[in-house]
Amino acid sequence: MPKKSDEEDLFIRVNNPxxxxxxxxxxxxxxxxILKQTYRIKQVREIKQVKINDLSQQIKELRIxxxxxxxxxxxxxxxxxxxxxxxxxxxxxxxxxxxxxEKQEAKxxxxxxxxxxxxxxxxxxxxxxxxxxxxxLQTL
Amino acid sequence: MMNESNPVFVKIDKYxxxxxxxxxxxxxxxxxxxxxxxxxxxxxxxxEELNNWKNNLDQITHKLEVMQEELTRG
Numbered sequence: 001m002p003k004k005s006d007e008e009d010l011f012i013r014v015n016n017p018x019x020x021x022x023x024x025x026x027x028x029x030x031x032x033x034i035l036k037q038t039y040r041i042k043q044v045r046e047i048k049q050v051k052i053n054d055l056s057q058q059i060k061e062l063r064i065x066x067x068x069x070x071x072x073x074x075x076x077x078x079x080x081x082x083x084x085x086x087x088x089x090x091x092x093x094x095x096x097x098x099x100x101x102e103k104q105e106a107k108x109x110x111x112x113x114x115x116x117x118x119x120x121x122x123x124x125x126x127x128x129x130x131x132x133x134x135x136x137l138q139t140l
Numbered sequence: 141m142m143n144e145s146n147p148v149f150v151k152i153d154k155y156x157x158x159x160x161x162x163x164x165x166x167x168x169x170x171x172x173x174x175x176x177x178x179x180x181x182x183x184x185x186x187x188e189e190l191n192n193w194k195n196n197l198d199q200i201t202h203k204l205e206v207m208q209e210e211l212t213r214g
Contacts, residue, residue, distance in 0.1 A: 012211075020210055023203040030196045030203075037196070041189045048182045055175045058168055065165050072158050074148040 063129070 014020065150158065 014211065015213065016210055020207050023207045027200050027203045030200045034193055034196050037189050037193045041186060041193070044182055044186045044189065048179060048186070051175055051179050051182065055172060055179070058172050058175065062165060062168050062172070065161050065168070069158055069161050069165075072150070072154045072161075074150060
């Protein structure tokens with residue numbers, strides 16, 4: 001194979017090589033800075049995720065506590081109960097045991113009663129709880 | 141406006157429980173507020189980093205344009 005002579009090589013004149021070198025070096029520097037920033041953003045996002053999980057846990061606990069307060073507070077006054085349930089005497093429960101027939105009837109009622117469907121997800125449960133609270137607020 | 145309703149009576153032991161829970165809830169709410177403030181700071185930090193990122197990319201684009209111009213001028 002014939003060897004290429006120097007005369008066959010073509011060259012392009014670069015007028016300002018220093019400027020190009022400088023730009024290349026500065027671009028490299030910027031790329032490395034961007035890499036560092038990417039790493040920092042990743043770190044910030046990891047911390048954020050931990051904090052969000054923590055926040056979610058705290059909110060769940062708050063919800064349970066508020067639910068507990070709601071359970072401890074009486075729902076109705078005696079006057080309300082008289083209005084709501086006029087046929088039922090508001091006296092202490094008798095200690096007599098329900099008869100077998102009554103027990104059987106209650107069991108059948110329980111079996112026939114449609115069971116509530118389990119909520120699909122956390123979001124579903126939260127939405128349902130929110131609807132319940134809104135309904136309660138409307139009745140106040 | 142909410143109407144004033146009839147009073148209800150709470151057993152003293154339950155009342156104490158309610159007060160204790162309210163205290164815990166208050167502490168938790170303070171903690172949650174703190175967490176939210178921290179998240180806000182992190183969000184600002186992230187936005188600042190992304191902004192720097194964009195500025196650096198703009199600078200690189202500019203430098204590449206200058207180099208290209210210099211090289212094509214011959």
